[in-house]
Amino acid sequence: xxxxxxxxxxxxxxxxxxxxxxxxxxxxxxxxxxxxxxxxxxxxxxxxxxxxxxxxxxxxxxxxxxxxxxxxxxxxxxxxxxxxxxxxxxxxxxxxxxxxxxxxxxxxxxxxxxxxxxxxxxxxxxxxxxxxxxxxxxxxxxxxxxxxxxxxxxxxxxxxxxxxxxxxxxxxxxxxxxxxxxxxxxxxxxxxxxxxxxxxxxxxxxxxxxxxxxxxxxxxxxxxxxxxxxxxxxxxxxxxxxxxxxxxxxxxxxxxxxxxxxxxxxxxxxxxxxxxxxxxxxxxxxxxxxxxxxxxxxxxxxxxxxxxxxxxxxxxxxxxxxxx
Ligand SMILES: O=C(O)C1CCN(c2ccc(-c3cc(CO)ccc3Cl)cn2)CC1
Numbered sequence: 001x002x003x004x005x006x007x008x009x010x011x012x013x014x015x016x017x018x019x020x021x022x023x024x025x026x027x028x029x030x031x032x033x034x035x036x037x038x039x040x041x042x043x044x045x046x047x048x049x050x051x052x053x054x055x056x057x058x059x060x061x062x063x064x065x066x067x068x069x070x071x072x073x074x075x076x077x078x079x080x081x082x083x084x085x086x087x088x089x090x091x092x093x094x095x096x097x098x099x100x101x102x103x104x105x106x107x108x109x110x111x112x113x114x115x116x117x118x119x120x121x122x123x124x125x126x127x128x129x130x131x132x133x134x135x136x137x138x139x140x141x142x143x144x145x146x147x148x149x150x151x152x153x154x155x156x157x158x159x160x161x162x163x164x165x166x167x168x169x170x171x172x173x174x175x176x177x178x179x180x181x182x183x184x185x186x187x188x189x190x191x192x193x194x195x196x197x198x199x200x201x202x203x204x205x206x207x208x209x210x211x212x213x214x215x216x217x218x219x220x221x222x223x224x225x226x227x228x229x230x231x232x233x234x235x236x237x238x239x240x241x242x243x244x245x246x247x248x249x250x251x252x253x254x255x256x257x258x259x260x261x262x263x264x265x266x267x268x269x270x271x272x273x274x275x276x277x278x279x280x281x282x283x284x285x286x287x288x289x290x291x292x293x294x295x296x297x298x299x300x301x302x303x304x305x306x307x308x309x310x311x312x313x314x315x316x317x318x319x320x321x322x323x324x
Pocket of ligand 1: 036037111155189213214215217218221251252255279281311312313
């Protein structure tokens with residue numbers, strides 16, 4: 001049985017905060033942010049929570065093809081900024097779009113969440129009686145960042161991206177994958193800690209906000225991401241030159257440049273939109289994919305070969321090799 005990408009959608013909240021807007025609140029500058037991250041602006045939700053962004057992205061993807069919500073058997077949301085622990089964002093989205101036959105759950109693999117979720121969905125769909133699965137990466141990072149911490153608050157943005165996967169006999173999108181974690185370095189990027197305070201204990205501290213050791217993460221990514229990409233390409237008897245696009249998690253422009261150099265592949269193969277959206281964690285790859293399809297750089301059913309690579313909190317990282 002084969003699984004392919006049938007359609008893609010995204011939804012970004014309307015409100016834009018530019019780097020200059022941030023200088024009114026934080027001791028930072030457009031020059032610093034732009035030169036160190038590549039980010040020029042980010043979208044910040046004011047009323048919509050993660051499930052609202054994911055719902056709109058799902059409706060966009062469904063709207064582009066004639067697939068009815070009841071044909072969906074599986075709905076996975078990758079997020080590290082859920083509305084709540086329960087109900088899952090996926091269940092709220094399932095209700096909103098009336099996908100009454102879909103099982104629904106969230107996964108948290110931070111900025112690797114979307115590639116992890118696609119991997120899980122592909123396996124589950126291939127043994128499911130249903131034809132379609134929705135995989136959504138959605139974040140309202142603006143509610144988890146510490147707006148007093150200029151080293152992280154300027155990096156993140158809100159948004160959601162969605163792919164509709166279809167089970168069919170002939171074309172096969174998912175050629176290969178490698179997914180990794182290293183929990184021993186989990187403390188390099190934490191968010192939403194919940195302390196053990198109960199009837200018997202109290203006073204245990206927990207930081208609800210995102211905290212990041214940028215240097216540690218940078219070093220981890222530079223070492224692990226090129227390896228993951230080479231691994232997934234060569235394990236499937238391909239060469240890097242045969243990959244049309246490398247869609248990397250949009251975490252930092254300098255980092256993307258560094259990975260392209262390590263892989264000796266032209267920067268044109270590493271599309272970027274971090275300037276517009278900031279780091280939208282699990283949403284960054286599906287948002288980028290949707291934009292590339294909108295601009296015509298990537299077409300579904302084109303036989304183009306792409307690699308999706310996520311990396312971040314956990315620590316987690318991983319790549320998917322996809323033939324469109
Ligand atoms: O001083 C500088 O240049 C700073 C140095 C630190 N920077 C960082 C560091 C790490 C990340 C990052 C975050 C995630 C979480 O999604 C995943 C992957 C990465 Cl690589 C983004 N920016 C910004 C510029």
